[in-house]
Amino acid sequence: MTSPAQFNPQTFIELALSKGVLKFGEFTLKSGRVSPYFFNAGLLNDGEALSLLASGYADTLIKCDHVEVVFGPAYKGIPFVAATAVALSQNHGVSVPWGFNRKEAKDHGEGGVLVGASVAGKKVWIIDDVITAGTAIREVVGILKKAGAEIAGVLVALDRQEKGQGGLSAIQEVQKELDIPVHALVTMKDLMNFLEYRGESDALAKMEAYRIQYGI
Template sequence: MNWKKEFIDFSFKKKALKFGRFKLKSGRTSPYFFNSGLLSTGKDITKIGLFYARSIIDSKMKFDVLFGAAYKGIPIVVATAIALKNYYNLNIPYAFNRKEQKKHGEKGDLIGREISDKNIIILDDVITSGTAIHQSIEMIEEKKAKISSIFVLLDRKEKGKRNLHTIHHLNNKKSYKIISIITIEDLISYLLRDTNLKKHIPELTKYREKYGID
């Protein structure tokens, strides 16, 4: 729990992790919310890159290129590439997608390293029901690349286009492993140890019972 606790401590300190009532992209009203956009200083993003790099190394996953899902995945993928070089001496290329295809200059829907026929790790900040990540999956598969895994800071582990720790492409039903720094269960375990934050557990548990996966 030490590594997970370090990340949760950091998220609360930076006010990136909050409790209240929040409308999610999925349409659900959540009692908690994580906003990685608030981790916006050089020191913050350096620390986030190291969290990802450590997680990737620990996974022993085979990969050639890091892919950042626009928009929040863009600073994440850059920070992670830097951390892999500085702390593990791995000079890994990265790429990220545009929300809209560019029709002039270099054109295309990607910036960075060509990903065709490569083993790709997707980096994003949060996964909820799995809806948003499908755009990145479709783009990568269209480039004939192979997805090794998906890494996120927080896996909310909610019902949707996914099953347990796998996410399923709508057309070909391929499964991809999700590796997270923390999950909703880790957050609840953390709250249980904090007398000031325990009060949020009933709402989180109720929400988890309604929308969560095992």
Template structure:
């Protein structure tokens, strides 16, 4: 695990963004951990989160022109990430979509800079991949851009209805490289070396044995 990944997990636990217990997911599964970026409500925390997204993008050596945040959770995340890049001298265009078309003012579904060239999506987690697929469908109708990647906070490395993860399905179906700040394996390793989390480590291990994808 790289230093920025360990720092991200420490930060997420301190901010109560990554919590442990019993959480019912939309799938009906009871997960022993849950990630909710919406718990970050202050500017300092959002700025730090943007730095972690930037680190993951830099680590993957993605070359792109525009950052795009799928509504709704992706909007503050893409904003924080764009600011984090500006802090190191890279002023990137950013944009996001509305859920509903606006028919007054500037109108349309898209807000922000022109969505042209190679695009990277910024979101919190991918469960079924529905939100990202909707954005891909919308952006595919635009000749000026091409979605080349997506970055999320956590890759749950978890099977969907079949034997593959939603991230793997997105890669194969849409040709989009999906990267994450951390993976479930990183969370397990973090819990393993921190004795205060021994019970959580065992619960997450059992969950991976039941629902994890082959890696």
């Protein structure tokens, strides 16, 4: 059996561009900043895109310690975590339990806000698309800890590598506050390397200007 190719950020960036997941231009963010690019992981909505993303998550997780359960925050993280569990099994021969949360608790059937594998007493990796302000990650960490989980780390698709209100990025703030590692498959630096390789000098200049103003 041929081993699957390792995740390549450039390949993922090319796919993201072709699917409209990643766009270069001018985009006003919720923060009010005008960004030279926009990333919408919700458009990773076909088998090819989801498979490549999940393979990237799996390739990263297999190198990490304490992967006892993988967890996807509702709602966007749910397909990501399910696909990642499949990729871990198919690509690496490792069967890892997975689960997710509901936005609203149920009082019948499975009940509660957590669905899937038990997290009590387990080291849990959280899988999501991006960390923007860190609010959602802090919320799900609280839910998991209340259920008895130990948070091993967080894995996201993109690290924008830009400062929040202070001098740290949202990812750096989460790492510092929660004392957990956060890994990203693709960074702003990867996007800039891609543009340089493609000879997209105008887009690269805008990215560099944005990095100088807001980068970490």
